[in-house]
Amino acid sequence: ISIVPYQFPCEEAGVPDGCENLDMIPSLGTAASFFRAANPLQQPVENLLEELTPPPSCIISDMGLPYTSYITKNYNIPRISFVGVSCFYLFCMSNTRIHNVMEGITNESENFVAPGIPDEIETTIAKTGITIYEGMKQVSHAMFEAEKEAYGMIMNSFEELEPAYAGGYKKMRNNKVWCFGPLSFTNKDHLDKAERGKRASIDLFHLKCWIDCQKPGTIIYACLGSICNLTQEHIKKKPFIWVIREENQLEALEKWVKQAGFEERMNARGLLIRVGTPPEAICAGVPMVTWPLFGDQFLDESLVVEILKVGVKVGVESPVKWGEEEEIGVQVKKKDIEMAIESLMDETSESEEKRKRVREVAEMAKRAVDKGGSSHSNVTLLIEDIMGKINF
Structure with a gap:
């Protein structure tokens, strides 16, 4: 494993120097500037890919780095997105959009039953996280578009935890969802x-x-x-x-x-x-x-x-x-x-x-x-999937 460090462009994005993690910024009100600060890294990353031999088979990136979507298009390789939420959440959100729930809602605090899921769960638009403060709208839109175009997703969950929702979301994403979690259990070293x-x-x-x-x-x-x-x-x-x-x-x-x-x-x-x-x-x-x-x-x-x-x-x-x-x-x-x-x-x-x-x-x-478990096996399945694309 090779690690290549890049200088995080805090000053250019108006983020205090040294704020390289979201929990380091002075206020979550400046989160949009923090996320935008990562965009200038696109060119340095592309320059790195040019030097790699053999060329990369795919890019695995956090959902907070939507610029990687443009890189994968340029190099015609799949992008696998790491999403740190549950399959249940993503399945609910996808169905909320598919069923156009917002068209029938008069305000963000109005209760509705999440559509298209096996359990009866009542929520509101505000609680789904769809409505966000003005500064984050552009950032969230970029993330959403990148996630729609992603080849697949890695989840910090395990299939036995939420079988109906892991299965449902996997089907919705053309079977390109791999649950690897809980990631905190994979490290046994105290x-x-x-x-x-x-x-x-x-x-x-x-x-x-x-x-x-x-x-x-x-x-x-x-x-x-x-x-x-x-x-x-x-x-x-x-x-x-x-x-x-x-x-x-x-x-x-x-x-x-x-x-x-x-x-x-x-x-x-x-x-x-x-x-x-x-x-x-x-x-x-x-x-x-x-x-x-x-x-x-x-x-x-x-x-x-x-x-x-x-x-x-x-x-x-x-x-x-x-x-x-x-x-x-x-x-x-x-x-x-x-x-x-x-x-x-x-x-x-x-x-x-x-x-x-x-x-x-x-x-x-x-x-x-553990070896042979669902999450352990999914790592192998992801590798086999990407190798299949290369050989094809």
Whole structure:
């Protein structure tokens, strides 16, 4: 594997110097400038391809790099897009567009039942992530057009997690969808995993000792993703570990906890609050309180709570607009958080069923990435597919 570094053109795009990741920009309101900053990389990448021998068989790129679509056209090679959302979300969104749902909707907060899917899921246009703030419209349109033209897609999911939706979306995309996930399970090296992300501000030994002092099944692990901006939230009565980005308004809170064996240590005795991709949370084998903020997260909440039945909603009804977090303020009350946590961590048969179910799904996830599993096999199938195009 060869890695070729390029200078990220921050200054040209009006992004502060050094902001090479979305979680480093000062405000999500400047996200459009960040995404546009990647476009000037098209020419350097094309120059690199000219020098490669043998020439590339395909390009695998993140959905946030739509310029790679133009490169693949120029070189007549397939583009495989990596999309960090669920098959359920993409299948719902595709059917929403196919059935022209927006034509019959009077406002973005009006409820409708997602069409063309096997489960009855009620949502709104606002919760689908279709409506976004003005600055991102052009960027989102470029991404959408590139995704339509992509030869295929790689998903951080596994077929056993969402069989009807993985199968349905695969059929919709001419069988060119490969689920490789959960990607976090493919790496077994604790030392390597400990180096991911930013360095935690809390001492590892202190953290592990604190965990071991708590009663089993009482710890709450709260992680709301790498790009969320919160104002002020409260959790009481339950011991918790809060994983959050360090921000000026939240300096008292500890930032990222990404240490060797941490989630495994939490397994079967914690509660995971997360709004990211469901497979990542399911790997921990603990039920979830869902706290969606924007984008795909509201529909993924429906997947976790209504379809997989391994979580409880905290009660968020409106998405946060990027860059307007302070204006919108707190959307979840302390009482709502407490009620959701209590309902999931109590000793009722319903809560125990959720805990049992998520443990079963976590085992499915492990088998999926093991040799012979669905995700492991999909890697081979993708390679065979691309080789078939070359030989043809």
